[in-house]
Amino acid sequence: MSEKLTVSVLGTGIMGAAMARNIARAGHSVRAWNRSRAKAEPLTADGVHVTDTPAEAVTGADVVLTMLYDGPAALDVMRQAADGLRPGAAWIQSTTAGLDGLEELAAFAADHDLVLFDAPVLGTRQPAEAGQLLVLAAGPGEHRDSVAPVLDAVAARIVWTGEDGAAGSATRLKLVANSWVLATTNAAGEVLALSQALGVDPQHFFDAIAGGGLDMPYLRLKAGLVLDDKLTPPQFAVDTAAKDARLIVEAGRANGVRLDVAEASAARLTRAAELGHGDEDMAAAYYASFAPDAD
Helix, strand or coil, X not given: CCCCCEEEEECCXXXXXXXXXXXXXXXXXXXXXXXXXXXXXXXXXXXXXXXXXXXXXXXXXXXXXXXXXXXXXXXXXHHHHHHHCCCCCEEEECCCCHHHHHHHHHHHHHHCCCEEEECCEECCHHHHHXXXXXXXXXXXXXXXXXXXXXXXXXXXXXXXXXXXXXXXXXXXXXXXXXHHHHHHHHHHHHHHHHHHHHCCCHHHHHHHHCCCCCCCHHHHHHHHHHHCXXXXXXXXXXXXXHHHHHHHHHHHHHCCCCCHHHHHHHHXXXXXXXXXXXXXXXXXXXXXXXXXXXX
């Protein structure tokens, strides 16, 4: 490693904790904050310094990375961190914030003289832990070297989508990609539910499509989590997937596009959460098929 950076990671859930570990293992000095400190404490075994406040975490940081629930949560935490932010620091904003959320975050970055990188990620728990995420990134080319060591520590591949992080080209691509992920996940659940309802062995379905254009490793992966009852710990939780589905619907509506499948995905995921599956893997949307019809 050519340069040791001080990196602040705000939000240490499934993704943030894995990213913090990999950044620390790459030799950087990492400070982490999480709303529930107990969830962040295990990071100390990897040399991460866990702080009590966001402001303490970001004080003197060269790079701040946010991986929080949504745009409003990221904005709230950055406001709490404001007194510790160093003008000119790089901000890797990896929260799936949606278009409106990112606009507010970009305004905050401008007000505090931060170099914003719009950098959501594609991947779940396992690739995050392995440092094999796909990072979709947008930000000023002249400052990319300042964040390259951090992105390299968490990513198998980085796709640069544009020069201006504030414009949200990476967030736009993330919403497009997530629309496919969520549609596929919900379709997998419906295949299993229909198989059960019709008395069809799901394996016969997989045998029928094996090796053809309809066969997908991701379909088999998500279906397997349901069939093998391995929905916890989640790779990506139902509650978070439902939030992302709503952001996709809102983005489509704001740009004159009707997204019927995304709306149905949001409804199924919300229903699964209401049935008590919010903390399980998003494949648990399967259970939405068995909820009673609303009156």
